[in-house]
Structure formats: structure tokens, C-alpha cells
Amino acid sequence: MESSVTEQEKAGLSDQRALLNPVELRYNLNQAIDNLLAVHKAKVTFSKCLTQKVSVAF
Numbered sequence: 648m649e650s651s652v653t654e655q656e657k658a659g660l661s662d663q664r665a666l667l668n669p670v671e672l673r674y675n676l677n678q679a680i681d682n683l684l685a686v687h688k689a690k691v692t693f694s695k696c697l698t699q700k701v702s703v704a705f
Contacts, residue, residue, distance in 0.1 A: 652660075
């Protein structure tokens with residue numbers, strides 16, 4: 648199958664691919680997932696606080 652990607656573009660993509668570190672990519676992905684889960688957990692906890700009756704004594 649023919650491609651509309653030029654040889655120069657292919658060379659650039661090959662250069663970029665050579666710079667990628669699979670271990671670092673996996674670590675960064677796991678960090679991003681952990682951050683998303685932390686934000687979700689905080690949101691759910693905050694949401695529960697808003698829906699529960701809270702009494703405040705002065």
C-alpha cells in the first residue's frame with residue numbers, strides 16, 4: 648500500500664521513535680492514571696459531603 652508520507656517525514660518520525668523510552672512512557676502513564684484517580688476520589692468525597700446533612704454548632 649502506498650503512503651502519502653514523504654521520506655523526510657518518515658525520517659523525522661523514525662528519529663522521534665528512537666528517542667522514546669518505553670519504561671519512561673509506562674511510568675508517566677501510571678503517574679497520569681494515579682493523578683486522575685486521586686482527582687476522582689476527591690471529587691466523589693466532596694460530592695458526598697455536599698449531599699449529606701451536616702450540622703454545625705456555634
